Amino acid sequence: MNNAHIHLLINHVPVLGTLLVLALLAFAAARRSSGRTRDALGVLAVLGAVSVVVYLTGGAAEDSVENLPGVSERMIESHEEAALAATVALGALAALAIATLWRFRGRVLPRWVAFAGLFGTAVVAGMMAWTANLGGQIRHSEIRADGAAATVEAAVPAADEGHERGEEQAR
Structure with missing residues (x-):
C-alpha cells in the first residue's frame, strides 16, 4: 500500500461524514432532540481531526502521482487549495462543536444549535464535495470539464x- 492509496482510503471519511452530520442535525432539528444534536457535534469534532490527517496525507499522495501520465500540476494545486480551505472550515466547525458541547455540558442544547450546525455543515459539506471532485479529476479524465x-x-x-x-x- 503506497501513500496515494492511504490518502484515497481515508479521504472519503470527511466527505461522507459531513453528509452523515447533516442527516443527524436535520433529524435533531425536526425532532427537537438535544441528544441527536450532541451526537452530531461529537461526530463533527472527530471529523475535524480526521480531515487534518487526510490533508497531511495529501502531500505524500502528490509525490506518488505527480509524474504519472495525464496528471497535471494545475489539477493537483487546485485540489490542494480546495483541500486546505475545506480542512480549515471543518476544523473551525469542529472547534465550535467542541466549544458548544463544553458550554452546554449537562444541559439541554437550545434548538438553534441544530439549525446553526445545519447551516455550517451544509457549507462545509459543499466544500468537501468540491474538493473531492477536484481530487477525482486528477486521475479520472472522464469527469474533467476540460x-x-x-x-x-x-x-x-x-x-x-x-x-x-x-x-x-x-x-
Whole structure:
C-alpha cells in the first residue's frame, strides 16, 4: 500500500461524514432532540481531526502521482487549495462543536444549535464535495470539464452503433 492509496482510503471519511452530520442535525432539528444534536457535534469534532490527517496525507499522495501520465500540476494545486480551505472550515466547525458541547455540558442544547450546525455543515459539506471532485479529476479524465471526457463520449456512439448492428444481424 503506497501513500496515494492511504490518502484515497481515508479521504472519503470527511466527505461522507459531513453528509452523515447533516442527516443527524436535520433529524435533531425536526425532532427537537438535544441528544441527536450532541451526537452530531461529537461526530463533527472527530471529523475535524480526521480531515487534518487526510490533508497531511495529501502531500505524500502528490509525490506518488505527480509524474504519472495525464496528471497535471494545475489539477493537483487546485485540489490542494480546495483541500486546505475545506480542512480549515471543518476544523473551525469542529472547534465550535467542541466549544458548544463544553458550554452546554449537562444541559439541554437550545434548538438553534441544530439549525446553526445545519447551516455550517451544509457549507462545509459543499466544500468537501468540491474538493473531492477536484481530487477525482486528477486521475479520472472522464469527469474533467476540460474536454478529456469528450474522448469517452466519442467512444460511446461507436459502441452503440456496434450494438445496433448486432441487433440488425440477429433479426
